[in-house]
Amino acid sequence: MQCEDVARLLPETIDGNDPVDLSVQRHIESCLRCQAELARYRRMLRALQMLRTRYLEPSPTLLAQTLTALEEAGEQQAVRSLLSGRRLAYAGAIAGGAVAAAATTTMVLLARSRRRATALAS
Amino acid sequence: MTTEPTPDLDEELDRLVAAARDGDREAFDELVRRTHVDTYTLALRLTANEEDASDVVQEAYLRAWKGIRRFRGDARFTTWMYRITANTAYTAVQKRRRRRTEPLDTVDEPIESMIENLPEQAAESAALLEELAAAVAELPPKLRSIVVLKDVYGLSHEAIAEELGISVTAAKVRLHRARKKLRDLLFEEGRSAHAV
Numbered sequence: 001m002q003c004e005d006v007a008r009l010l011p012e013t014i015d016g017n018d019p020v021d022l023s024v025q026r027h028i029e030s031c032l033r034c035q036a037e038l039a040r041y042r043r044m045l046r047a048l049q050m051l052r053t054r055y056l057e058p059s060p061t062l063l064a065q066t067l068t069a070l071e072e073a074g075e076q077q078a079v080r081s082l083l084s085g086r087r088l089a090y091a092g093a094i095a096g097g098a099v100a101a102a103a104t105t106t107m108v109l110l111a112r113s114r115r116r117a118t119a120l121a122s
Numbered sequence: 123m124t125t126e127p128t129p130d131l132d133e134e135l136d137r138l139v140a141a142a143r144d145g146d147r148e149a150f151d152e153l154v155r156r157t158h159v160d161t162y163t164l165a166l167r168l169t170a171n172e173e174d175a176s177d178v179v180q181e182a183y184l185r186a187w188k189g190i191r192r193f194r195g196d197a198r199f200t201t202w203m204y205r206i207t208a209n210t211a212y213t214a215v216q217k218r219r220r221r222r223t224e225p226l227d228t229v230d231e232p233i234e235s236m237i238e239n240l241p242e243q244a245a246e247s248a249a250l251l252e253e254l255a256a257a258v259a260e261l262p263p264k265l266r267s268i269v270v271l272k273d274v275y276g277l278s279h280e281a282i283a284e285e286l287g288i289s290v291t292a293a294k295v296r297l298h299r300a301r302k303k304l305r306d307l308l309f310e311e312g313r314s315a316h317a318v
Contacts, residue, residue, distance in 0.1 A: 011301035012294070040309050041301070047247075047254045048273040051167070054251060058162040059176060066158060066180045067151055073184055074147060 001027040006034045014041045131156075132198070139199050142190050150190065154183050157200060161207055167270045168211035170259040174218060175211075182210045204275050208267065209285040215263045257307040265300035272297055 001023045013020050028034045135156065141149035161182060165175035185206050186193075193202055258266060258274075267286060271277045272293075277285075283293040 011305070012298045014301070040305060043250075044254070044301070044305060044308060045273060047250050048258075048269070049276075050247075050251060051255060051258070051274045052276075054163075054255070055159050056163045056166050058159060058166075058179070059172070062162065062176050062179060063155060063158055065176070066154055066183050069180045069184060070147070070151065070154070070187055073187065 003027075003031060003033055003037075006031070007037055010037060010041050014038075014045060135199050136195070139190075139193065139195065142187075143193065147187075150187055153199065157203060158183075160200060161203055164204055164207050164270070164275065165211055167255075167258060167274065168208065168263075168267050169215055169218075170263075170266065171218070174214050178207060178211045178214050181214075182207045185210065201277075204271070204277060205281060205285050208271055208277070208282070212267060212286050215267070219263070253308060254304075257304055260307060261300060261303060265296055265303060268293060268296040269300040269304060273301070 006024055006027055009021075009024055012018070013024070028038060135153065138149045138153050138156075142153060158179060162175055162179050165178040165182070166172065169175050169178060182203065186203060189206075193199070258270065261269065268282060271282045271285075272279070279290050279293045279297075283290045286293070288296075
């Protein structure tokens with residue numbers, strides 16, 4: 001095992017999630033150069049974790065812009081659902097009208113056929 | 123500088139999330155007020171561009187509001203927002219690259235000047251963090267997103283792969299490359315006062 005091999009493996013083994021090969025461990029234990037490299041990666045990872053709580057301040061207008069965008073999106077959604085509600089109402093009215101017209105036609109036809117039948121019988 | 127959420131604040135967030143899921147817009151607005159700095163920080167670390175980060179924040183909250191009913195609450199709201207922000211930022215970075223026809227390994231402006239100085243922290247640590255933030259911003263976008271989401275925000279490889287539309291193996295390979303490049307940026311001789 002060479003230092004170059006260890007250096008190649010360190011970025012993926014630094015988490016400690018995957019088991020490290022015994023030969024790598026032995027090399028690091030006996031090699032000051034690789035111990036220093038391991039220390040650099042550990043330090044880097046610790047620092048990266050610290051960045052999590054280093055908040056960056058947004059522009060003072062960002063919050064207001066975001067809330068306005070949400071409000072506008074909400075209004076658009078309300079308009080869409082209103083329109084879709086109206087569409088449903090129109091469709092319902094048209095369907096109702098069609099049913100009523102069909103019923104009326106049926107009744108007229110039935111009445112006519114009854115009259116014809118009565119006339120024929122008499 | 124914003125403080126870490128406490129258990130009480132977490133409970134309050136949970137209450138707001140529950141109300142927002144029932145369609146309460148005011149509750150959702152309050153969630154935005156409480157989390158937007160955190161969301162912006164992630165967006166800026168992912169995009170390394172203030173304008174893009176602001177756009178990402180707005181788009182991420184719009185997506186969150188549309189999808190809040192699908193949020194099952196098995197993860198923290200902030201973690202859910204991280205995933206939405208990661209996905210939105212990825213799309214934004216792709217769009218920016220196409221618009222500006224930048225090469226894949228574009229080096230963005232460092233954001234070291236944006237990092238706050240903490241007097242209570244050791245000067246050496248603060249300097250390292252500044253250099254680290256600048257080095258992260260210098261990474262190519264594909265590598266930067268992985269290292270930020272995994273090593274800074276602690277998302278799983280699976281979650282990262284899902285949000286960025288790549289395989290878990292690709293996520294692991296990119297993380298490996300990102301850490302190596304970051305190490306080189308931080309500790310290469312002549313670049314940093316922290317070179318060992």
